[in-house]
Amino acid sequence: MSPLWTSQALAEATGGKASSPFEVTGVAFDSREVTPGDLFVALKGENADGHDFIPKALAAGAGGLLVDRDVNGPFVKVADTTRGLDALGKASRDRTAAKIIGVTGSAGKTGTKEALFRALERMSFGAAHRSLKSYNNHVGVPLSLARMPVETRFGVFEMGMNHAGELRTLTRMVRPHVAIVTTIAPAHIEYFGSEEKIAEAKAEIFEGLIPDGTAIIPYDSPHVALLYNIATRYAGRVVTFGAGDGADVRVVEEMPAERGGTLVTAQLRTARLSFTVAMRGRHWVNNALAVLSAVEAVGGDLAQAGLALAEMAGLPGRGARRKLRTADGGEALLIDEAYNANPASMAATLHQLGEERAGRRIAVLGAMKELGGLSESLHAGLADAVKEANVGLAVLVGDEMAPLADALAGDVPVERAKDVSEVLEFVPGRLANGDVILVKGSNSVGLSKLIEKLAMSEVA
Structure with missing residues (x-):
């Protein structure tokens, strides 16, 4: 495997000084994620200093270190490791000839990023790169850039934010050829006050576009005019x-589609394409349109994307969907949407639940965070989506869910839980043959623990 970075290249990129010659094949800032050959970046956080984890990183096989002091092991020393990681990300962007796509949005950005990567990887025979997990913030984006091999032909980078100005910084680092806004919804509205302000903040992604770059925006959004007007200031083309x-x-x-998902015929700018979206739900059809728009913008193979x-x-x-063995010897279907939630994504996945064939539909819904003064009304506002999905049991987790419980009273059976520990006690044993259970909530609610427990009964 050719090196991702040499110590000389690292020193030149960061303005640091190498202790000795070395090469690395990857980059990590979490010692638990270090694999043999990685550069371990010793970042200083509010509660921990990465330098304290250097022995653990070296034991895991780290091939080099980015540090702000002399340490045992091969290293490049810089004045500040956070700034050093930023510089490394920018240097990686400077040296690549890849077509770069940036993705943001209130919902759907990670799924869109993953679908884009798979399409571009397929058509480039493995020469595509993307940000892993949801590494989309001020440290995740430069890390993802720093990990990009020089031979990359296509790069896809997710960018997130919860305050105005954050995307501006990230997109100017990524400098995309194509910038996508998937959707606008009241996620993080606590920090913005209105959806319009969220739309303005998401539109910051266009500020990093290279000259004549392409902006891709959701036509069905009530904020399409605002997004369009901002995009035209920075983009050569708006789609x-x-x-x-x-x-x-x-x-x-x-x-x-016969086996689930949706058969779609779509009109693109230059072609008409018929394809299948394997992922279920109307929101995934929309994500697919964004994917195809981006593939077309970078001159990719639309058939391969399909x-x-x-x-x-x-x-x-x-x-993700899993079949579970139930206590009565039957099978239930688990729909895992536990990573995050906002009003738009909640409504979309509840609609999907309503389309599932089921003996009974169970919705385990965790509180939606960072909604500020609109929290009560936005939680209560999910009642129609729950009812329309014909939910037979709603398990509502967190104090913020009280308004929804009140709105459902008399129409849908409701179980309340203060936190995920209570849910772990009674939900798994309640599943019966033919049930479909949706689990969704903000990441901080911790419903992933319920997914882990339910997965213990997964049908092999």
Whole structure:
């Protein structure tokens, strides 16, 4: 394997000084994730100093260290390791000839990023790169850039934010050829006050576009005009996607696929394409349109992208589906949406639940965080989606769910739980043959623990 970085290249990129010659094949800032050959970046956080974990990183096989002091082991010393990681990310972006795509949005950004990667990886025979997990913040983005091999042909980077100005910094580091906004919803509205302000903050992604770059925006959003007007200041071309007749990339026809998912015929700017979206739910059709818009913008193979969408299985925490053995000897279906939640994604996945064939539909819904003064109304506002999904039991987790419980009273059976520990006690034993159970909530609620416990009964 050719080196990702040499000590000389690291020193030149960061303005640091190497202790000795060495090479690394990867980059990590969490000692628990270090694999043999990685560069371990010793970041200083509020509660911990990465330098304290250097022995653990070396024991895991780290091939080099980025540090701010002399240490045992091969290293490059810089004045500040956080700034050093930023510089390394920027240097990686400077040296690549890859087409770069940036993705943001209130919901769907990780799924869209993963689908784009799979499409581009397929058509480039493995020469695509993307940010792993949800590494989309001020340390995750430069890390993802720093990990990009020089031979990369396509790079896909997720960018997130919960305050104005954050995306501006990230996108100027990524400098995308294509910038996507998946959707606008009241996620993190506590910090913004209105959806319009969220839309303005998401539109910061366009500020990093290279000259003549492409902005891709959701046509069906009530904020499409705002996004369009901002995008035109920075983009050479603005492409809209959605179900509406006026969208540049739009659905011409769709129907349920035999084995789940959706058969779609879409009109793109330069072609018409029929394909299958394996992931279930109307929101995934929308994500697929964004993916195809980006593939078309970078001159990619649309047919290969369609095949990638047909082969894409559910992602852990974002739609993965598992069959579970129930106490009565039958089977239940688990839909794992436990990674995160906001009002838009909650409504979308509840709609998906309503389309599932089931003896009984169970919705385990965790509180949605960072909604500020709108929390009560937005939680209560999920009642219609729960009712329309014909939910037979709603398990509501967290104090913030009280308004939804009140709104469902008399219409849907409700169980309340203060936290995930209570849910672990009674939910697994309640499943019966033919049940479909949806688990969704903000990541901090910890419903992933319920997923782990339920997975212990997964049918092999």
